[in-house]
Amino acid sequence: MKIAIHGRNFTVQTKPFIQAMFDDLNERGTEIQLSNTYREFLNFAGVSHNSQTTYHAPEEVFDADFVLSLGGDGTLLETVAHVGARQTPIVGINTGRLGFLATVSPNNIRGMIHALFNQHFTIDERSLVHVQADHDIFNGIPFGLNDFTITRTEMSSMITVHTYLDGEFLNSYWADGLIISTPTGSTGYSLSCGGPVLLPHNNNFIITPISPHNLNVRPMIIMDTCQLSFEVASRSGNFLVALDSRSRTVDTSTRITLRKEKFKARLIKLSDDNFLNTLRSKLNWGFDVRN
Structure with a gap:
C-alpha cells in the first residue's frame, strides 16, 4: 500500500502517537510519501519515518492509495488542494484544535491504520467550489472545500459586491464582504457570520454577508447548480479574495464567477465517525453548565 502524508507541527505530547504511526506503517511494509514541508518538520522534531519519497506540494503529482492529513482542519484543506482532481481518499487526523473535518x-491512529488495511471504512464525498476570473488568481488551484470569500482589505472601508445569480442581478451587498460556502464550510466562517448549518451532502451553497450595512440583508441558500458572478466596487480600488486558506489582493477590474467543481473531495469515514455527533461535541449542543 502507498500512503502520502502531509501535516503541520505538533506538540511534545502528540509526538509519541506520530512516531507510533510511522512504526506501525513501516511494520506493515507501507510505501510512505511525505510532503516536503512535513518531511522537514519531522526531521527537525526527531521523528523516525524511513520515507524515501518526497513530493513538493501542491505542484508535484504523487501516487498514493490514501493521504493522511495530520493537523487541524486547515491542514486538511491544504491536503485537499494537494490531491485535487485525483480524488485520492483523505484521512483527517486531528492534532490541532477544533477538528470538524x-x-x-x-x-x-493505530485503529485508523487497522481500518484502512482491512477496508473498514466508507468514503464521504464532499462538494467543492470552483472560482474563475479573467486571470489566474489562485495559482492553478481554483477549487476549495469550505468557502470562497470576498472581503475589504485591512485598511479600506466597506465594499459593494454586485452579485448575479445565473446572469440575473441578485443584490448589491454593501458590507465588509461576502462568503459563498459549501455545506462542508457551513460550520466555518459562514457560521460565525450568522449563516445556517447544512448537512454535508445537501446540494446547496450559502451566500452569507459579512457585517452588512443594511440589517435586513440575511444569509441565503441557493442550489449548487447555480452560477454566481461578482463585480466589486471599493474606494481603495482593490479587495481581498480567499479560497479556503489561500488569499490574495486583486483590483476592482477583476470579474469573478463561481460554480460547483466537477470533482469532489473524498474523505475517509470510520465506523464511529458521525456528523451529528461531531456537531454536538464541537459546538457543545445540549451542554448546559446548570446541569
Missing part, C-alpha cells in the same frame, strides 16, 4: 484523534 479532521476527526481521528491521536490516540486512535
